[in-house]
Amino acid sequence: MAVSQMIGASIKRREDPALVTGTGTFVDDIPQTAVVHMAIVRSTEAHARIVAIDTTRAKDADGVVAVFTGKELKAEFGAPLPVTVTFVPEKKYPNYYPIAVDRVRFVGEPVALVLASSKAAAEDAAERIEVRYESLPPVLDMEKAIMKDAPVIHEELGSNLSYDVKRSVGDIEAAFKEADVKIKQRLIQQRLIPVAVETRGVLADFKPFTGKLTIWSSTQIPHFVKVFAAVILGIPESNVRVVARDVGGGFGSKIRVYPEEILTALASRRVGRPVKWIEDRSENVKATHHGRDQIWDVEVAAKKDGTVLGVRATQWLNLGAYCSQFGTFMTLGLLVAPGPYKLKAFDGRLIGVFTNTTPTDAYRGAGRPEATFLIERVMDLVARETGVDPADVRRTNFVKASEQPFTSLFGFTYDSGDYQMTLNRALELIDYKAFRTEQAEKRKQGKYLGIGLSTYLEICGLGPAAPTQANTGVSLWGMSVVNVHFTGKATVITGSSPHGQGHETTFAQVASSALGIPVADIDVQHGDTAIGPMGMNTYGSRSAAMDGSAVHVSSMKVVEKAKKIAAHLLEAAEADIVYEGGKAFVKGTPSKSITIQEIAGAAFQTNRLPAGMEGGLEATTFFDPPNFVWPFGAHVAIVEIDPDTGATQILRYVAVDDCGTRINPMVVDGQLHGGIAQGIGQALFEEAVYDDSGQLRTGSLVDYLIPTAADLPNFELEATETPSPSNPLGVKGIGEAGTIASSAAVVNAIVDAMQPFGVKDITMPATPQKVWQLTHKNGGRKR
Amino acid sequence: MRRRVAVTINGAKHEHEVEPRLLLVQYIRELAGLTGTHVGCDTSNCGACTVELDGHSVKSCTVFAVQADGAEITTIEGLAQGTTLHPLQQAFWDEHGLQCGFCTPGMIMAAKQLLERNPNPTEREIRLGLEGNLCRCTGYHNIVKAIQAASKVMATGAEAKAPASVA
Numbered sequence: 001m002a003v004s005q006m007i008g009a010s011i012k013r014r015e016d017p018a019l020v021t022g023t024g025t026f027v028d029d030i031p032q033t034a035v036v037h038m039a040i041v042r043s044t045e046a047h048a049r050i051v052a053i054d055t056t057r058a059k060d061a062d063g064v065v066a067v068f069t070g071k072e073l074k075a076e077f078g079a080p081l082p083v084t085v086t087f088v089p090e091k092k093y094p095n096y097y098p099i100a101v102d103r104v105r106f107v108g109e110p111v112a113l114v115l116a117s118s119k120a121a122a123e124d125a126a127e128r129i130e131v132r133y134e135s136l137p138p139v140l141d142m143e144k145a146i147m148k149d150a151p152v153i154h155e156e157l158g159s160n161l162s163y164d165v166k167r168s169v170g171d172i173e174a175a176f177k178e179a180d181v182k183i184k185q186r187l188i189q190q191r192l193i194p195v196a197v198e199t200r201g202v203l204a205d206f207k208p209f210t211g212k213l214t215i216w217s218s219t220q221i222p223h224f225v226k227v228f229a230a231v232i233l234g235i236p237e238s239n240v241r242v243v244a245r246d247v248g249g250g251f252g253s254k255i256r257v258y259p260e261e262i263l264t265a266l267a268s269r270r271v272g273r274p275v276k277w278i279e280d281r282s283e284n285v286k287a288t289h290h291g292r293d294q295i296w297d298v299e300v301a302a303k304k305d306g307t308v309l310g311v312r313a314t315q316w317l318n319l320g321a322y323c324s325q326f327g328t329f330m331t332l333g334l335l336v337a338p339g340p341y342k343l344k345a346f347d348g349r350l351i352g353v354f355t356n357t358t359p360t361d362a363y364r365g366a367g368r369p370e371a372t373f374l375i376e377r378v379m380d381l382v383a384r385e386t387g388v389d390p391a392d393v394r395r396t397n398f399v400k401a402s403e404q405p406f407t408s409l410f411g412f413t414y415d416s417g418d419y420q421m422t423l424n425r426a427l428e429l430i431d432y433k434a435f436r437t438e439q440a441e442k443r444k445q446g447k448y449l450g451i452g453l454s455t456y457l458e459i460c461g462l463g464p465a466a467p468t469q470a471n472t473g474v475s476l477w478g479m480s481v482v483n484v485h486f487t488g489k490a491t492v493i494t495g496s497s498p499h500g501q502g503h504e505t506t507f508a509q510v511a512s513s514a515l516g517i518p519v520a521d522i523d524v525q526h527g528d529t530a531i532g533p534m535g536m537n538t539y540g541s542r543s544a545a546m547d548g549s550a551v552h553v554s555s556m557k558v559v560e561k562a563k564k565i566a567a568h569l570l571e572a573a574e575a576d577i578v579y580e581g582g583k584a585f586v587k588g589t590p591s592k593s594i595t596i597q598e599i600a601g602a603a604f605q606t607n608r609l610p611a612g613m614e615g616g617l618e619a620t621t622f623f624d625p626p627n628f629v630w631p632f633g634a635h636v637a638i639v640e641i642d643p644d645t646g647a648t649q650i651l652r653y654v655a656v657d658d659c660g661t662r663i664n665p666m667v668v669d670g671q672l673h674g675g676i677a678q679g680i681g682q683a684l685f686e687e688a689v690y691d692d693s694g695q696l697r698t699g700s701l702v703d704y705l706i707p708t709a710a711d712l713p714n715f716e717l718e719a720t721e722t723p724s725p726s727n728p729l730g731v732k733g734i735g736e737a738g739t740i741a742s743s744a745a746v747v748n749a750i751v752d753a754m755q756p757f758g759v760k761d762i763t764m765p766a767t768p769q770k771v772w773q774l775t776h777k778n779g780g781r782k783r
Numbered sequence: 784m785r786r787r788v789a790v791t792i793n794g795a796k797h798e799h800e801v802e803p804r805l806l807l808v809q810y811i812r813e814l815a816g817l818t819g820t821h822v823g824c825d826t827s828n829c830g831a832c833t834v835e836l837d838g839h840s841v842k843s844c845t846v847f848a849v850q851a852d853g854a855e856i857t858t859i860e861g862l863a864q865g866t867t868l869h870p871l872q873q874a875f876w877d878e879h880g881l882q883c884g885f886c887t888p889g890m891i892m893a894a895k896q897l898l899e900r901n902p903n904p905t906e907r908e909i910r911l912g913l914e915g916n917l918c919r920c921t922g923y924h925n926i927v928k929a930i931q932a933a934s935k936v937m938a939t940g941a942e943a944k945a946p947a948s949v950a
Contacts, residue, residue, distance in 0.1 A: 012876055012877060012879075013876070013879065015884070016875070016876040016881060016884070017868070017876065018884075019881055019884025019887050020859075020868065020872040020875050020876055020881065020884070020887055020888075020891065021819065021859065021860065021862070021863055021868070021872060022817070022818070022819015022820065022858065022859035022860045022888045023819060023860070024819075024884055024885075026818075026821070026885065028812075028818070028822075029818035120802070120804075195919055196883070196885075196919060197821075197823045197829060197831060197883070197885045197886045197917060197918065197919050197920075198821070198823065198883065198885040199823070246883070246884065246885075247883065248821075248823075248883045248884070248885030248886075249882075249883040249885060249919050249920055251919065280825055281823065281824040281825045281826065281829075282825050499883055500882035500883030500884070500920050501882070502882070666879050667879070669879075670879050670882055670920075670921060670925060671882075673921055673922035673923075673924040673925065674882060674919070674920045674921050674922045675922075676922055677921075677922030677923070678919070678922075700824070700825065700826045700828075701824045701826055701828035701829060701917070702826050702828060706917060706919060707922075707923075708910075708913065708914045708916075708917065708923075709909070709910040709911075709913040709914065709916075709918075709923035709926065709927065710910045710911050710913070710914045712910075712922055712923055712924075714906070714924060714927075715922065715924050738922075
């Protein structure tokens with residue numbers, strides 16, 4: 001394959017040979033001598049005072065190296081864990097330290113550390129630690145948490161309310177006055193557990209006499225961990241190195257600086273030996289942050305023809321026991337809730353509440369699945385109320401392609417997109433008319449099919465730097481270093497930190513395309529703070545748009561320098577040099593040429609360079625685009641529900657997605673498959689449940705159900721490509737699109753299937769029990 | 784109260800004194816030093832630790848090392864012949880059947896057994912056969928495709944080999 005065709009080529013991933021042969025390097029696979037294993041004693045109480053901790057018997061246990069309680073470590077924290085602004089500067093929040101000192105606020109909060117010669121010895125000793133608690137009443141329900149008589153979790157805040165703020169645009173009163181149809185609905189975004197199949201794990205090695213700290217962590221954000229480990233532990237940033245090698249999935253759950261990263265490093269500093277902590281799954285479900293857990297109270301004003309005029313929405317967000325690093329990010333959901341539709345007014349209110357539960361933070365989509373679920377349910381509710389076809393309700397309200405770039409109610413500028421195009425194509429693929437006929441016939445036979453649409457619009461690709469700094473408190477950009485070596489091979493360093501997305505392959509494609517160097521001769525390095533100036537890591541479907549673009553820009557800078565060198569060596573004017581396919585030649589005289597290998601060789605023989613030129617063939621880029629990117633698409637689910645058992649089967653799942661230019665369509669499809677599966681998981685199976693005392697009842701994979709192969713259909717995918725004008729590659733993000741779209745498509749389909757039973761809504765997860773109950777509300781009679 | 788355990792893993796003999804509570808997966812990872820077999824849960828749900836024990840695929844977190852005494856074990860590291868990948872490994876690579884790769888070793892070991900029992904499975908049979916292995920990245924779509932592709936390659940391979948063994 002010619003190198004110029006590298007963008008758009010579904011080449012196989014270079015990451016895979018190691019991973020399919022069991023020779024990958026996840027944190028627990030890193031060989032390390034003299035390592036000490038750490039077990040963490042965690043709170044068994046949702047809300048309690050710590051009266052006393054007796055560590056005597058643990059200290060005497062076999063193999064124990066050291067035992068530490070929060071009280072003993074407290075003085076070493078130079079700062080609390082970071083909390084970002086993320087859309088709610090008004091919020092109140094407590095200092096959040098990595099380990100509890102005198103009070104615990106959720107089941108799973110660290111209370112003491114045990115260091116021993118093996119993991120088993122550490123766990124045995126941990127069981128010998130006696131923590132005496134004085135129980136306090138737990139606060140679990142968001143609405144009850146802010147009532148006057150509710151026990152207060154953080155006394156210094158005075159109440160459990162973190163924020164209650166308005167985000168409103170347009171004249172909502174006028175919208176409701178104009179409305180023919182008014183609908184009220186409560187939508188629940190249940191609490192989810194991310195469940196990356198690799199749990200978290202940390203290996204920290206503090207060298208006592210050099211003061212240097214290395215942390216290997218299963219994280220999405222090694223660069224953030226480096227900065228905050230330095231700040232919290234009082235170590236110069238230049239002495240801290242954080243490495244994320246193979247990371248077994250993240251989905252947002254590895255996006256924050258975690259207590260255990262700090263604790264493992266601190267323990268290593270205390271004992272002067274490398275310390276390893278590998279999270280058990282039973283810890284993971286409590287100690288790794290959860291996602292969603294919101295209530296959306298919605299009122300819709302619409303016209304008879306299906307035009308949606310305005311929406312009033314209150315988004316209740318359960319922060320959990322503390323405000324996590326990006327704990328208010330999910331409020332973005334309200335700001336982008338209008339989606340691909342033109343509304344006249346949006347009256348929003350955000351209420352953030354503390355409860356005695358695991359903190360919530362980003363989980364695949366983070367705010368945008370909630371936004372899509374809201375507006376796509378609204379479209380279907382309006383369709384039901386007005387009798388207008390759900391596809392037509394969407395068409396009526398869409399921003400038209402001719403109106404792009406469109407500025408949304410909340411002031412975002414959509415970059416490009418034709419929302420009607422993807423919807424029409426998806427309906428064509430599903431044969432919508434034929435389906436409606438089949439559905440009507442099947443209903444007569446007592447079979448209940450349903451179809452659900454979800455026409456999403458997603459904001460992603462975080463930065464640009466200025467708006468992300470203003471709204472999240474973090475200036476986000478893409479970073480790359482492209483270095484062509486003496487022999488003409490190249491190394492790309494990226495600021496992204498992939499954990500399954502395939503950047504080693506796709507970024508090599510980007511560099512190859514610009515440099516004309518074969519993909520096989522380009523190495524891509526990531527996830528190590530010791531290489532490159534800094535990175536902004538991987539989350540928010542940002543990597544291709546930000547760091548991928550940075551790779552392109554650096555490659556083009558290298559080409560510019562290569563042309564200067566070529567002009568000098570070929571004794572031609574720089575303006576006459578053409579660079580193509582890894583070769584520079586004089587315009588009109590292709591025989592007068594020089595290869596990138598020869599140019600690179602000259603770049604390291606500085607005497608052969610033009611006077612005053614630095615040696616080497618390297619460029620660094622901090623890429624800052626003018627706008628976010630806005631992928632979009634239409635997902636359609638067809639389901640059948642069995643009113644006798646309540647079971648839902650997905651018969652077909654069709655998606656037409658547009659993420660701009662696709663660097664590697666195979667990888668793009670893979671991202672969609674996994675994303676769709678996670679949204680289906682939310683729609684049908686997954687829910688974290690606490691009992692009244694704040695114990696997590698879904699505390700293992702026996703009780704918390706993620707989809708298996710047998711639960712899912714084949715996915716029928718098609719793509720359109722509307723390039724983004726925001727970056728030189730024309731790419732948009734795709735890591736979260738599947739999850740953003742799919743839960744709404746599936747729930748809309750289930751509700752559609754239950755229409756004969758008079759059902760207008762179902763709460764996720766749509767379990768067989770719920771479906772059965774809804775179809776039997778009227779004694780099983782259809783309306 | 785340590786017990787002596789001797790096993791053969793991927794053709795190599797290993798012998799250790801172990802605690803009776805030591806799980807086979809811990810033996811494989813920590814004592815035999817084969818870290819391709821992963822641990823993803825505490826409850827035998829995820830299947831990341833799937834290996835072959837005396838010809839049967841087992842979740843090695845559900846077997847004590849002492850129970851495996853005398854057994855022949857194959858792990859993911861034992862599938863490739865030199866640098867030639869096993870058809871399942873090749874198919875997972877070809878069909879993009881993995882993303883983060885953490886569940887992959889267990890998934891491939893489970894798929895190997897599935898194809899040994901049913902060389903030409905339908906899509907439904909593959910999906911049901913993988914119920915004990917969880918993947919959070921791929922939505923299983925390309926895993927199913929990979930196993931279908933491998934089953935074709937392995938069937939052709941078996942045919943190609945058959946006359947030779949008859950002769």
